[in-house]
């Protein structure tokens with residue numbers, strides 16, 4: 146079985162020799178909120194789910210024949226209907242959707258399913274968490290991704306928007322200087338970033354405690370950010386990834402994308418003030434963009450997973 150996004154698709158050429166290439170379709174960003182209300186104490190699951198099918202959809206593209214087109218509306222309704230009896234972890238929910246679509250329609254060979262999970266916590270009233278009133282937790286957004294390719298299942302867990310800052314114990318020295326270099330070396334700077342990270346489990350990983358792994362990976366990422374003097378964001382990012390892989394043998398690879406959110410010391414001398422590393426201009430652009438995959442020696446790079454996990458074009 147080969148994935149439709151990474152292999153040329155055999156399609157019938159039109160009279161002009163034009164062929165259909167890789168394709169996928171589905172419903173994007175289905176916002177589903179599930180309230181579990183089997184007791185006075187309600188629970189809330191809040192997801193943004195995208196479903197896209199891979200398979201034989203040539204006739205729809207070439208001939209206007211929708212015989213194979215499981216409507217995007219049907220995909221949306223399936224997401225809501227599957228929520229009725231509980232969502233569970235986003236990863237388990239996406240695996241369930243992938244199994245449903247690949248087993249229900251012969252021509253659906255696989256697909257991609259994505260979720261963002263928005264966390265809520267109970268509003269505290271007189272020191273007690275309220276039964277049915279919640280406030281959004283905003284630290285980061287949890288992400289989940291499943292690629293189905295025939296019987297294969299690839300699960301990728303992640304987070305985005307985890308903003309961190311350390312106010313010292315970071316520097317940047319020893320870089321090459323040329324006629325365009327104006328950056329001053331420093332051994333004491335602010336290091337700040339918005340962590341986007343995605344970690345891939347070995348193919349076929351289904352029965353893991355995805356909630357516990359998520360919480361632990363987030364803990365490790367945060368702890369490693371603090372742990373050592375940062376010689377560069379690159380070093381800190383690699384340390385964060387290495388620590389995750391060392392602690393979690395079930396994770397095959399972690400990819401990270403981190404903007405270097407520059408904080409420039411403001412010159413207060415025109416106002417007869419010193420500025421011993423206390424007042425900064427927080428620049429929102431331009432920013433350094435530091436990205437890497439951290440993986441295990443000799444492991445399969447699983448490029449088709451990453452290729453399909455990101456934007457189609």
Ligand SMILES: O=c1[nH]c(=O)c2[nH]c(=O)[nH]c2[nH]1
Pocket residue numbers: 317328376377378379405433
């Ligand atoms: O941590 C850093 N990495 C860089 O590659 C870089 N480049 C730069 O100008 N400042 C920094 N900081």
